[in-house]
Amino acid sequence: xxxxxxxxxxxxxxxxxxxxxxxxxxxxxxxxxxxxxxxxxxxxxxxxxxxxxxxxxxxxxxxxxxxxxxxxxxxxxxxxxxxxxxxxxxxxxxxxxxxxxxxxxxxxxxxxxxxxxxxxxxxxxxxxxxxxxxxxxxxxxxxxxxxxxxxxxxxxxxxxxxxxxxxxxxxxxxxxxxxxxxxxxxxxxxxxxxxxxxxxxxxxxxxxxxxxxxxxxxxxxxxxxxxxx
Numbered sequence: 128x129x130x131x132x133x134x135x136x137x138x139x140x141x142x143x144x145x146x147x148x149x150x151x152x153x154x155x156x157x158x159x160x161x162x163x164x165x166x167x168x169x170x171x172x173x174x175x176x177x178x179x180x181x182x183x184x185x186x187x188x189x190x191x192x193x194x195x196x197x198x199x200x201x202x203x204x205x206x207x208x209x210x211x212x213x214x215x216x217x218x219x220x221x222x223x224x225x226x227x228x229x230x231x232x233x234x235x236x237x238x239x240x241x242x243x244x245x246x247x248x249x250x251x252x253x254x255x256x257x258x259x260x261x262x263x264x265x266x267x268x269x270x271x272x273x274x275x276x277x278x279x280x281x282x283x284x285x286x287x288x289x290x291x292x293x294x295x296x297x298x299x300x301x302x303x304x305x306x307x308x309x310x311x312x313x314x315x316x317x318x319x320x321x322x323x324x325x326x327x328x329x330x331x332x333x334x335x336x337x338x339x340x341x342x343x344x345x346x347x348x349x350x351x352x353x354x355x356x
Contacts, residue, residue, distance in 0.1 A: 130290050130323050131157040131180060136189035138175050138346075149175040150186070151346030157325065159290070162317050164326045164337035172346040173327040174295055180325065181214050181293050182206050194290050211240055215284030215322075217294040221276045223268040223283075229255055230264045233283045240287055254282040258312050274305025278312065285316060291323045298330045310336045 138150040150172045157163060165173050178184040179191050182198040191198045194213055201209055223232050233251040234242075242250070255264050258278040268276050277297060284292050294313070298306040314336060317324045326333050334340050342350040 128159050129156045130159045130194055131155070131325075132190075132192040133180070134190045134192075136176070136179065136191060137187045138172075138179060138184065139187045142187070148346050150179070152189075153343075153346070153348055155341065155348065155351070157291075157323055159323055160317065160321045161339060162314060162324045162337055163339040163341060164328055164334050165341045165343060166328060166334055167343040169329075171343045173343055175346075176343070177293050177295050177325070177327045180291070181216060182210055211236060211287060213290045215287070215289040215292045217277070217280050217284045217292065217297045219296040219299045221268070221273075221280045221300075223276055223279055225268050228265045228267055229260060229271070229279045229282075232268075232279055233286050236283060236287050250286060251282070254285055255279070257316065258282050259308070272305070274301050274308060277301060277305070277309055281309065281313060281316070285320065285322070288320070289322065291325065292317075294324065294326045294328075296328055296330070297326065298328070298333060303332075306330070306332050 133153055133155040136150055136153045137148065140147040140149060153176065165176060167173055175184065179186050180193070185199050196209060198206065224235065227235070230251045233254055234247050237247045237250065252264060255261060258281055260275060260278055263271060263275060298309060301309060310332065313324060326337065328334065339353045341348060
């Protein structure tokens with residue numbers, strides 16, 4: 128079942144000056160449970176595409192339909208609510224809240240959704256254990272390594288059981304060991320929770336792990352290769 132449908136998607140910046148076609152007529156579909164990488168040189172449109180899938184930017188034309196909802200037709204409030212329920216984000220910079228402990232960072236999204244306190248604590252503890260941080264539940268970000276902070280960010284992205292995880296260069300600040308650990312954890316969670324993972328990346332290690340690699344150049348898809356599982 129397609130969880131994401133992208134039709135003739137474009138994004139043009141500086142339309143009244145010298146236009147920049149960041150995304151230039153992309154058609155893609157992603158099935159539930161995919162583990163896919165979007166790759167290409169800097170400036171090719173990867174991050175812009177990811178931002179439109181996540182509803183962080185509106186397209187110039189075309190559509191992004193996630194779980195049956197056209198992202199560009201949702202009101203601002205409906206879009207915020209939709210993102211909270213359906214999309215988890217993992218960024219290069221971790222974006223953890225410095226004053227909160229690991230468990231509190233993971234629970235932050237669930238609090239916005241008014242989860243029951245006991246269920247929230249059980250879910251956050253279970254996720255932190257599943258990313259290998261059972262002993263860091265009460266640690267703050269400055270007490271953790273970069274790899275550990277990124278694993279907290281992954282746990283936070285998974286917390287509200289979204290349909291889709293969007294990960295933009297999640298391994299960029301990590302060493303080889305931390306990257307291997309993170310990717311192994313994300314692949315296992317992808318299989319256990321049947322969530323769709325989409326990476327934007329330059330990292331060959333992510334490409335090797337992905338089951339599908341989509342290459343973009345100049346805002347267009349130039350190849351889309353699925354590997355045997």
